[in-house]
Amino acid sequence: RRISTSELEEELVPLANVLNQTFQRLQLSFEQLTQFTADASHELRTPLAVIQSRTELALLQPRTPEQYQETLRTCLQSAERMHGLVEALLLLARGDARQLPSDTTEVDLRDVAGEACAQLQTKAEAAGLKLLLENPDFAVNVTGNAGLLEQIAGNLICNGIQHTPPGGTVRVVVDNPLAPRLQVIDSGCGIAPEHQTRIFDRFYRIDESRGRQNGGNGLGLAFCQSLAILHQAVIECQSEQGHGSQFTVSFPAPVRPLAGTN
Secondary structure, eight states: OOOOOTTSOGGGHHHHHHHHHHHHHHHHHHHHHHHHHHHHHHHHHHHHHHHHHHHHHHHHSOOOHHHHHHHHHHHHHHHHHHHHHHHHHHHHHHHHTTOSOOOOEEEEHHHHHHHHHHHHHHHHHHTTOEEEEEOOSSOOEEEEOHHHHHHHHHHHHHHHHHTSOTTOEEEEEEEOTTSOEEEEEEOSOOOOHHHHTTTTSTTOOSSHHHHHHTTOOSOHHHHHHHHHHHTTOEEEEEEOTTSOEEEEEEOOOOOOOOTTOO
16 A cells, blocks of 8 residues: 555655655565566476376377387477576576676677677578677677676577578677677567567567567576676667667776776
């Protein structure tokens, strides 16, 4: 319940407003937690149902070795999907609790982008896309965890590949050493304005059927945002429907010692 301010004494109104705002944030947190639990349960229910139904069907009567192998392949794919979802949920939970690896070093974003592109080049080629890397000739250093930074880049690149039709391009750009940034720019379908405010929400999908068909769980961009926050970075999206999307991760400028100091 909210506190009505209409009959309060004037000096108590600011306090009542602060309490009402606190109550509003608490209510929103409870609603998000409830929705998150429901979404996670729904995502796990589908592969579990596949494993159960295929196993029960295989046990109804003797099958050929090929039929058993097909059943095992289907069950393995569902188990791998659950494993990926559970790992993503654990990483998000650790990020919320600030329990992700705290060891940080000076990392060159060019190395981060290069490693992510190398790992996903085959995936891009299989999708009929060009994955292009644009690195400057100078170092673009940030302070952070190299492995987690590569996960940011990798998730953004995967997102671009997933939403770009064959013949398109996904560009990975590193630039601006004074205020380092990493950009992933695709020539895909773009994002409608009504979706852009929610794409970083957990389990949110613009196209539910397409996301599940491609194995997506709606956590990739939420994970990127969580990791960006840990690195004191800001992740933003600029997109126009039918003209592709541009995701930019902007990092704080590196701290440089003052002249004449050790």
